[in-house]
Structure formats: structure tokens, C-alpha cells
Amino acid sequence: MRADARRNLDRVLGAATECFAEHGVDVTVDEVARRAGVGHGTVFRRFSTKDALLAAVLSNELDRMLLVARAALAEEDAWTGFSDYFRAAADAYGRSRALLEAKERCRDLPQYEPLAEAVYEIVRRAQATGSLRNDLTAAEVFELLPAASRFPDVILDGLRGT
Amino acid sequence: MRADARRNLDRVLGAATECFAEHGVDVTVDEVARRAGVGHGTVFRRFSTKDALLAAVLSNELDRMLLVARAALAEEDAWTGFSDYFRAAADAYGRSRALLEAKERCRDLPQYEPLAEAVYEIVRRAQATGSLRNDLTAAEVFELLPAASRFPDVILDGLRGT
DNA sequence: AGTGAAACGGACCGAGCAGTCCGCTTACAG
DNA sequence: CTGTAAGCGGACTGCTCGGTCCGTTTCACT
Numbered sequence: 001m002r003a004d005a006r007r008n009l010d011r012v013l014g015a016a017t018e019c020f021a022e023h024g025v026d027v028t029v030d031e032v033a034r035r036a037g038v039g040h041g042t043v044f045r046r047f048s049t050k051d052a053l054l055a056a057v058l059s060n061e062l063d064r065m066l067l068v069a070r071a072a073l074a075e076e077d078a079w080t081g082f083s084d085y086f087r088a089a090a091d092a093y094g095r096s097r098a099l100l101e102a103k104e105r106c107r108d109l110p111q112y113e114p115l116a117e118a119v120y121e122i123v124r125r126a127q128a129t130g131s132l133r134n135d136l137t138a139a140e141v142f143e144l145l146p147a148a149s150r151f152p153d154v155i156l157d158g159l160r161g162t
Numbered sequence: 163m164r165a166d167a168r169r170n171l172d173r174v175l176g177a178a179t180e181c182f183a184e185h186g187v188d189v190t191v192d193e194v195a196r197r198a199g200v201g202h203g204t205v206f207r208r209f210s211t212k213d214a215l216l217a218a219v220l221s222n223e224l225d226r227m228l229l230v231a232r233a234a235l236a237e238e239d240a241w242t243g244f245s246d247y248f249r250a251a252a253d254a255y256g257r258s259r260a261l262l263e264a265k266e267r268c269r270d271l272p273q274y275e276p277l278a279e280a281v282y283e284i285v286r287r288a289q290a291t292g293s294l295r296n297d298l299t300a301a302e303v304f305e306l307l308p309a310a311s312r313f314p315d316v317i318l319d320g321l322r323g324t
Numbered sequence: 325a326g327t328g329a330a331a332c333g334g335a336c337c338g339a340g341c342a343g344t345c346c347g348c349t350t351a352c353a354g
Numbered sequence: 355c356t357g358t359a360a361g362c363g364g365a366c367t368g369c370t371c372g373g374t375c376c377g378t379t380t381c382a383c384t
Contacts, residue, residue, distance in 0.1 A: 002381055005331060028371060039333030044373060133316070140313065147309030147317070151302065154295070155309070158320025164351060167361060190341065201363030206343060 011036040012043050017057050020098035025054060025105075054102060055109060061099060062111035065089060069118035079131035082122050086159075087152050089142070094149030130161045173198040174205050179219050182260035187216060187267075217271060220264060224273035227251060231280035241293035244284050248321075249314050251304065256311030292323045 001009075015036035019027040029050050033040035047053035068088045075081035093099050106112055123141055126132035132141075141159065148155040163171075177198035181189040191212050195202035209215040230250045237243035255261050268274055285303055288294035294303075303321065310317040 002330060004381065008331085029373085030371080033333090040372090041333045041374085042331080045331075048373090050372065136313065136316070143312055144309050144316065147306050150305055151298065154298070154306065154320040155317075156320075158316040158318075164360060166351070170361085191343085192341080195363090202342090203344085203363050204361080207361080210343090212342065 008036070008038050008042055009046055012038065012046060012053075013056060013060075016053050017060070020054060020057050021096040024097035025101045029053070051105075054098065054105065057098065058102060058106055059109055059111060061092060061096065062106060062109055062115055065092060066111060066115045066118065069115060069122060072122050073118060073125075078126040078129045082126035082132055083156055085119070085122055086141075086145075086148065086156065090145050090148035090152050090155075093145045100146055127161075133159055133161045170198070170200050170204055171208055174200065174208060174215075175218060175222075178215050179222070182216060182219050183258040186259035187263045191215070213267075216260065216264060216267065219260065220268055221271055221273060223254060223258065223261060224268060224271055224277055227254060228273060228277045228280065231277060231284060234284050235280060235287075240288040240291045244288035244294055245318055247281070247284055248303075248307075248310065248318065252307050252310035252314050252317075255307045262308055289323075295321055295323045 012032065016032045019032045019035060023031070029043055030040050032053070033043050036043070043053065047056060065088070069085055072081040072085035075084060119142065120138045123132065123138035127134040136159075144155050144159070174194065178194045181194045181197060185193070191205055192202050194215070195205050198205070205215065209218060227250070231247055234243040234247035237246060281304065282300045285294065285300035289296040298321075306317050306321070
């Protein structure tokens with residue numbers, strides 16, 4: 001790959017990450033291209049559709065979350081592991097509008113399955129010790145993330161076991 | 163106003179309420195017109211822009227919420243009043259995507275100011291008795307509504323005072 | 325320096341949408 | 355019953371946006 005192509009690819013991915021985070025999934029490809037300092041034809045050469053560009057950005061986010069999830073499982077205290085991961089995930093949602101709006105889109109990504117499994121285990125473990133209330137499924141717990149991005153302490157208080 | 167015009171106006175408002183609730187603010191005017199069983203020219207004769215149509219629908223929702231808020235203030239127990247209103251509001255958010263997506267749009271409506279005042283008083287009263295945690299402003303409390311529409315009990319647990 | 329392939333980007337296309345317009349239809353007063 | 359103004363709806367316009375194409379530029383290897 002030519003050096004200029006590589007540089008432009010990086011710029012496009014960076015610009016897309018920022019644009020999707022700030023303006024959500026409805027941001028135009030033109031806006032991404034402008035921020036990257038390239039023509040929008042260049043964006044479409046690397047990512048055949050706007051959806052492919054979004055998928056690439058989401059993919060990076062999921063990769064990062066998977067690392068955090070693995071670290072949470074390594075933590076010996078179940079509640080500490082859960083709340084660490086929960087706060088990190090809430091923070092990610094708070095930083096990116098796209099993550100909120102494209103939650104559904106993430107299900108098709110290859111990273112989704114392993115992340116879902118790790119997260120399920122984080123929740124199961126915390127519920128088994130009684131530190132996390134057990135009247136919610138793992139999926140339900142993570143539907144609280146948007147709210148938790150603004151007020152993590154309130155939500156974590158609500159989630160504590162009896 | 164002619165009888166057929168009146169009937170069509172009602173149909174359009176009803177269809178718009180349903181469409182905005184189900185599909186959010188991006189639903190097309192054509193879709194609303196189709197559901198109402200009229201041409202879309204008819205919609206635009208009554209509501210000069212799509213935004214005016216949305217405003218009319220949101221207006222109705224705010225009217226309903228204002229009644230509920232007044233009832234909550236009439237309740238003698240502060241926490242009961244608060245949680246009654248909070249549950250009702252969460253329920254409204256759960257039923258309507260438009261309410262979530264157009265929260266900002268509501269600020270310009272005439273009903274907003276009186277509703278905001280009533281809601282502020284509901285929160286202030288509950289915080290004064292210590293039943294509602296007081297490290298959040300009224301506005302912040304109601305940022306939790308989207309999450310509360312799914313899991314009211316979790317959120318209310320998190321909101322209870324010490 | 326010269327050359328060929330890779331990369332670029334803006335002109336262009338088509339779809340979908342908000343909003344307009346006008347010839348046709350229909351309710352209702354007299 | 356009839357005249358007419360209110361009401362109707364679909365064809366049309368203008369604009370935005372995703373995606374394509376191709377003439378021009380740039381890289382990198384010799």
C-alpha cells in the first residue's frame with residue numbers, strides 16, 4: 001500500500017470516529033471527508049458503503065471494550081469487576097452518539113459474540129455473589145448504559161444486590 | 163370548518179401520533195398521510211411544515227403530562243407523588259420514540275414552562291423530605307427517564323435518598 | 325529522469341424527501 | 355336543486371445525500 005494511501009486511510013478512520021461520535025450515524029460522508037481533508041470519492045474507495053465505514057468504527061470500539069471486559073474478569077472481586085466494566089462501557093456510550101444509535105448494528109460484527117460472552121460472565125459472576133441484583137438479565141443490565149453514562153453512581157446504586 | 167375537514171384533521175393528528183411514536187421523528191409525511199388515509203397535500207394544508215405537525219403531537223403529550231404532574235403535587239406523601247409522576251413520565255417515554263428524539267424540540271412549546279415548574283416542585287419537595295437523593299438537579303433526574311421506561315424499579319431504587 | 329500503476333477528487337447520477345400548486349370534487353347554504 | 359367556496363390529492367420542484375466514474379496527479383521503482 002502506498003504511503004499516501006495509508007495516511008489517507010488513517011485520516012478517514014479518525015475523522016469518521018470523531019464525526020460519528022459527535023453527530024451520530026446520520027452525519028454525511030461529505031462531512032467525514034472534509035474533516036479528513038480528502039475528497040469523498042477517496043472515502044468510498046476504502047469503504048464501499050457508508051455502512052462499511054460505520055462498521056469499521058464500531059469494530060474498533062468493540063475491540064477496546066473486549067480488552068476492558070477481559071480485564072474485568074481477571075479482577076478477583078466480582079462486584080469490582082462488574083462495576084469497573086460497567087463504568088468503562090458507560091463512559092464509551094457517553095463519548096459516542098453512534099454507539100447509542102447503532103447498538104443494533106453491532107450485533108452483526110465478528111467481535112460481538114466474544115464480547116457478549118465475556119459480559120455475560122461478568123454479570124453472572126456478580127449475581128452469583130449477590131452483589132448485583134439478580135432480577136435482570138445481562139442484556140437488560142446493559143440497556144441501562146445510556147443513563148449510566150450520565151449518572152453512573154445512581155445506576156450502580158440501583159443495581160446493587162440486597 | 164366543514165365536517166370532512168374536521169374528520170381529516172383528527173385522522174392526521176392520530177396517524178401522526180402513532181407514526182412519530184413508532185418510528186421516531188424521521189418518519190415521512192407520506193407515511194403519516196397514508197396511515198391517515200389522505201393525500202399528503204392535505205397534511206401540509208393543516209400543518210404548514212412537518213415540524214409544525216410534530217409540535218402539535220408533542221403539545222398533546224405535554225398537556226397530558228402536565229395533568230399528571232398537577233395530580234402528583236396534590237398527593238400528600240412527597241415520595242409517592244414523585245414516584246407516581248416519574249413512572250408515568252417513564253411510561254410515556256417508553257411509548258413514544260419521538261418523545262425521546264425530540265426532547266430538545268419541546269423546550270420551545272408553550273406548555274414547557276409550566277410543566278418544568280411543576281416538575282421542579284415535585285422534585286424539590288421529595289428532596290426536602292430526604293426520600294429522594296439530593297445530589298441531582300430536577301433536570302438531571304429526568305434525564306434518567308429513558309432508562310426508567312424499561313426498568314423503573316432499578317432507577318427508583320437508585321434515586322432513593324439515604 | 326522516466327514510466328506505469330496506484331490513488332485522488334470532483335463532476336455526475338438517481339433516489340427519497342419536504343413542501344407547492346392547481347385542476348377536480350364535495351359539502352352545505354339558500 | 356344548484357352555485358360556490360372550501361377542501362382535496364397527486365403531479366411537480368428543488369434539494370440533499372449515498373454512491374459511481376473518469377480525467378488528472380502522485381508515488382515509487384528502476
